[in-house]
Amino acid sequence: MKELEERILSEGRVLPGGVLKVDGFLNHRIDTALLYDMALEIGRLFEGCGVNKVLTVEASGIALASMAGFVMGCPMVFAKKSRTSNIAADVYTAQVASFTHGNVNTLMVSKSWLSAEDRVLIIDDFLATGAALIGLRDICAQAGAEVVGAAISIEKVFQGGGNRLRAEGMRIESLAKIASMTDSSLEFC
Numbered sequence: 001m002k003e004l005e006e007r008i009l010s011e012g013r014v015l016p017g018g019v020l021k022v023d024g025f026l027n028h029r030i031d032t033a034l035l036y037d038m039a040l041e042i043g044r045l046f047e048g049c050g051v052n053k054v055l056t057v058e059a060s061g062i063a064l065a066s067m068a069g070f071v072m073g074c075p076m077v078f079a080k081k082s083r084t085s086n087i088a089a090d091v092y093t094a095q096v097a098s099f100t101h102g103n104v105n106t107l108m109v110s111k112s113w114l115s116a117e118d119r120v121l122i123i124d125d126f127l128a129t130g131a132a133l134i135g136l137r138d139i140c141a142q143a144g145a146e147v148v149g150a151a152i153s154i155e156k157v158f159q160g161g162g163n164r165l166r167a168e169g170m171r172i173e174s175l176a177k178i179a180s181m182t183d184s185s186l187e188f189c
């Protein structure tokens with residue numbers, strides 16, 4: 001998506017460890033007009049797929065997932081993160097290693113909000129190693145829900161997660177796909 005690529009080029013900052021900082025428009029201060037355009041594009045890409053629930057993980061996936069849910073006319077559910085083992089019994093859980101923080105989180109979704117009737121679109125702000133997507137897919141499997149696919153704002157293709165999951169048959173649509181990035185250069189696919 002051209003508009004998103006231009007913002008990444010003009011405002012994104014590459015941090016050590018292959019992390020892209022886009023907190024001026026995507027995940028701290030949010031450009032709501034850009035986010036709305038992104039949600040419309042996601043709605044267009046998954047039109048006719050029977051999506052009845054959008055699923056993301058707190059915190060940075062929530063803004064886009066909410067807007068996409070609104071555009072697609074369905075509720076949005078977000079997985080909560082816990083670093084404790086004191087977890088309520090009525091939740092689906094998955095362990096996920098965090099790319100940016102280097103710790104392991106337990107993702108939790110209440111059994112009340114995901115079921116075998118659901119056709120789920122997973123949404124996240126970034127796709128790197130694929131760990132977050134795998135965790136959310138696993139939670140859907142526990143609920144018996146069908147994963148229609150995943151929509152991602154920015155996929156760092158060079159970190160491999162997206163293509164590994166596509167090879168397993170998962171449909172993944174990324175609005176910007178970064179082929180390579182260094183301190184001084186960033187190239188899209």
Ligand code: 5GP
Nearest residue numbers: 018019020099126127128129130131132161
């Ligand atoms: P993965 O699980 O695919 O390795 O990483 C995806 C998760 O890590 C996303 O939920 C996102 O919040 C975070 N993440 C991964 N790479 C980046 C990055 O370059 N910048 C930011 N801001 N977050 C990232």
